[in-house]
Amino acid sequence: xxxxxxxxxxxxxxxxxxxxxxxxxxxxxxxxxxxxxxxxxxxxxxxxxxxxxxxxxxxxxxxxxxxxxxxxxxxxxxxxxxxxxxxxxxxxxxxxxxxxxxxxxxxxxxxxxxxxxxxxxxxxxxxxxxxxxxxxxxxxxxxxxxxxxxxxxxxxxxxxxxxxxxxxxxxxxxxxxxxxxxxxxxxxxxxxxxxxxxxxxxxxxxxxxxxxxxxxxxxxxxxxxxxxxxxxxxxxxxxxxxxxxxxxxxxxxxxxxxxxxxxxxxxxxxxxxxxxxxxxxxxxxxxxxxxxxxxxxxxxxxxxxxxx
Numbered sequence: 001x002x003x004x005x006x007x008x009x010x011x012x013x014x015x016x017x018x019x020x021x022x023x024x025x026x027x028x029x030x031x032x033x034x035x036x037x038x039x040x041x042x043x044x045x046x047x048x049x050x051x052x053x054x055x056x057x058x059x060x061x062x063x064x065x066x067x068x069x070x071x072x073x074x075x076x077x078x079x080x081x082x083x084x085x086x087x088x089x090x091x092x093x094x095x096x097x098x099x100x101x102x103x104x105x106x107x108x109x110x111x112x113x114x115x116x117x118x119x120x121x122x123x124x125x126x127x128x129x130x131x132x133x134x135x136x137x138x139x140x141x142x143x144x145x146x147x148x149x150x151x152x153x154x155x156x157x158x159x160x161x162x163x164x165x166x167x168x169x170x171x172x173x174x175x176x177x178x179x180x181x182x183x184x185x186x187x188x189x190x191x192x193x194x195x196x197x198x199x200x201x202x203x204x205x206x207x208x209x210x211x212x213x214x215x216x217x218x219x220x221x222x223x224x225x226x227x228x229x230x231x232x233x234x235x236x237x238x239x240x241x242x243x244x245x246x247x248x249x250x251x252x253x254x255x256x257x258x259x260x261x262x263x264x265x266x267x268x269x270x271x272x273x274x275x276x277x278x279x280x281x282x283x284x285x286x287x288x289x290x291x292x293x294x295x296x297x298x299x300x301x302x303x304x305x306x307x308x
Contacts, residue, residue, distance in 0.1 A: 077146030136167025
């Protein structure tokens, strides 16, 4: 659906994006992560055919940004991080204005607009003026606008920026529903745990350079090469830690926050005998699971906080 090769945007000596290579498949929900000024918005504007790269290639749905920009615009929905609304329009009028621009006519236009309002849960606001909407409602209205022409690809730049927790949850649920409908979605955000929850792929960019682009689970494995077990026991923690450290499959044990975090030795992926070891030694196990690394930890590990 989206491919880039050696994609570069340069301003004088500054490279906003540097030799970017992306490969998104049909139905992917791709989280684009990076510090402010890292090149996320520049990349999206190029894919939306709103900005020409300095060199390199990008294709969307098989069309080149150089030779078929009109075809690409018919197939995408681009929502920038900040977009304007018309103060003197009602919500339904705002959508109908853009539906007319997409050449949706007559009764079909009104039905389409009403359907989109219901999809983003704004049907009860159809006759309200857009200036009366909250930030979260405005974001949902913007999403309804980019869905009017049923695009195959959505480019969403910080759709949850500035939203309260409830509005972020609603946007996240909506993105999940859109993916179920078969949309290919590229979304940038700084709310990293929420991206891990909804995305199947993530890309981490810093100073215009794509540090990693892979499945979420693969990114986690890059950060932590060996499994770490989180163990909560009833009994003497020091004695339990010593027992685990003496086992051949355990490299080290770190007590933290009332738990024991046991890092397995290189090459070990079977730790099924460790619970038995603890129980036979008289310890009661409250928790025994593989410690999950989150996307924020991966982001901090793979980046240095440098912007372009």
